[in-house]
Amino acid sequence: MLKVIMIYDQIQSGEGTKDDKMVPLGAKKEPVGPAIMMGQFLKKINAKVVACLYCGNGYYNENKDEVIRKLTAMVNKLKPDVVMCGPCFNYADYASMAAHVACNINEKTSIPALASMSQENEEVIQNFKDKILIVKTPKKGGTGLNEALNNMCRVAQTLVEKKDISKLKEEVCFH
Structure with a gap:
């Protein structure tokens, strides 16, 4: 079974x-938020969320380097198969955090990470x-969230494998 961190x-x-x-850095060992909605799509790829890591936007903005470093270290310690940062919808601060963290995880670990957000x-x-x-993904309240969550799982599975x-990038990612 694939282990996922959100x-x-x-x-x-x-x-x-x-x-x-x-809100300072924190972690939950069970699925919360969009990970719950993603359950049916995680089953399709034989995956489960093993942890949800989080940080408030203001806390991140005041402590960027520390938050990126600590989230990357937490991911490295927990050793998931893949990390999904998002969905960020149209929240600019969250999108920035997700992109920076995913980029750092990809650079500093062997664990693939992706982000998801709206245009x-x-x-x-x-x-x-x-x-x-x-x-x-759609913006908050927009249509197509289930499709976006499914696409996140498809991309995650392709990265792990x-x-x-x-082709999938062309279809479901910004390029």
Whole structure:
């Protein structure tokens, strides 16, 4: 069974609201937020979420290097098969954190990481689309979330199996 770690902001983790930005780094050993909705798609790829790591946007913005380093270390210690950062929807701060963390995990560990966000995060997408895989999602409240969650799982499985990702990337990722 594939072991998955999700990385969230305070909202997706259920630890805070959009005004509650100073939530420090934390972890939950069970699926929360979108990982629960993703259950049916995780089953398709014989995967399960082993941990959800999270950090508030404000805390991240004030401690970027430390948060990136600590999240990467936590991932390396837990040894999942793949890391999914998101879905970030149209939350710019979360998208930035997800992209930076996924990029660092890919650079500093042997564990593949991806991010997912909506097209409203144009600047982050432009800066990272050639460094990491960014799965397309709708903005918050938009249609197509189930399809996006399924696509995140498909990309994760392809990365873990080290198969050619080019066709899938063209179909479901920003490029």
